[in-house]
Amino acid sequence: xxxxxxxxxxxxxxxxxxxxxxxxxxxxxxxxxxxxxxxxxxxxxxxxxxxxxxxxxxxxxxxxxxxxxxxxxxxxxxxxxxxxxxxxxxxxxxxxxxxxxxxxxxxxxxxxxxxxxxxxxxxxxxxxxxxxxxxxxxxxxxxxxxxxxxxxxxxxxxxxxxxxxxxxxxxxxxxxxxxxxxxxxxxxxxxxxxxxxxxxxxxxxxxxxxxxxxxxxxxxxxxxxxx
Numbered sequence: 335x336x337x338x339x340x341x342x343x344x345x346x347x348x349x350x351x352x353x354x355x356x357x358x359x360x361x362x363x364x365x366x367x368x369x370x371x372x373x374x375x376x377x378x379x380x381x382x383x384x385x386x387x388x389x390x391x392x393x394x395x396x397x398x399x400x401x402x403x404x405x406x407x408x409x410x411x412x413x414x415x416x417x418x419x420x421x422x423x424x425x426x427x428x429x430x431x432x433x434x435x436x437x438x439x440x441x442x443x444x445x446x447x448x449x450x451x452x453x454x455x456x457x458x459x460x461x462x463x464x465x466x467x468x469x470x471x472x473x474x475x476x477x478x479x480x481x482x483x484x485x486x487x488x489x490x491x492x493x494x495x496x497x498x499x500x501x502x503x504x505x506x507x508x509x510x511x512x513x514x515x516x517x518x519x520x521x522x523x524x525x526x527x528x529x530x531x532x533x534x535x536x537x538x539x540x541x542x543x544x545x546x547x548x549x550x551x552x553x554x555x556x557x558x559x560x561x
Contacts, residue, residue, distance in 0.1 A: 349368060354378040355380060356378060357380065357381075360381070361461070372422075373423040382444075384444050385441060393413050404453045406430065406456070409452045411426050412428070414427075430443045432452070500516075504516065506537075510537045
């Protein structure tokens, strides 16, 4: 599910509005450490993984033995001690400390899932960056300069159309191997939208034009012997 919000609203505002499903696991950044909202997720029978804020007051109640050396520094059962956070989340949680060698940094995660291995908790959180990279990919490749509509449905449709268009361009580039970048191919096909021509003919003209330009660059600077 995708929820689209305005840039002026923080995503945390909508944590309680999301339709959490029983048995599913949700991964959040530390900006989403809201005890009451996390307890709301747990009450739905769902699970969460979230980074701990450094100023969050906790009490360690039990240490879980570590079976292997896989970057996990600690696996603990904790509870909140702050008055507001303890009231918002009165039950125990699990806290996993993981050292990421690639970043030379230790990460601390909170979760209500007591069963999955601790290194999997860290791996699932790192997978969250795939979403961040997807948003970056959208900005770099889909060329959405402006949204034509302001409703959620209009925004979703425009994004879906842009993704589908990019996928079609990739399929064309993979099959015909035109001598241009995907962006140039998109621009070329955009100018031929209203032409009743075979795709292969358009691409053939493109190859001929590219070869001609290559020859002009290669021989254009050479003077004739008869000049």
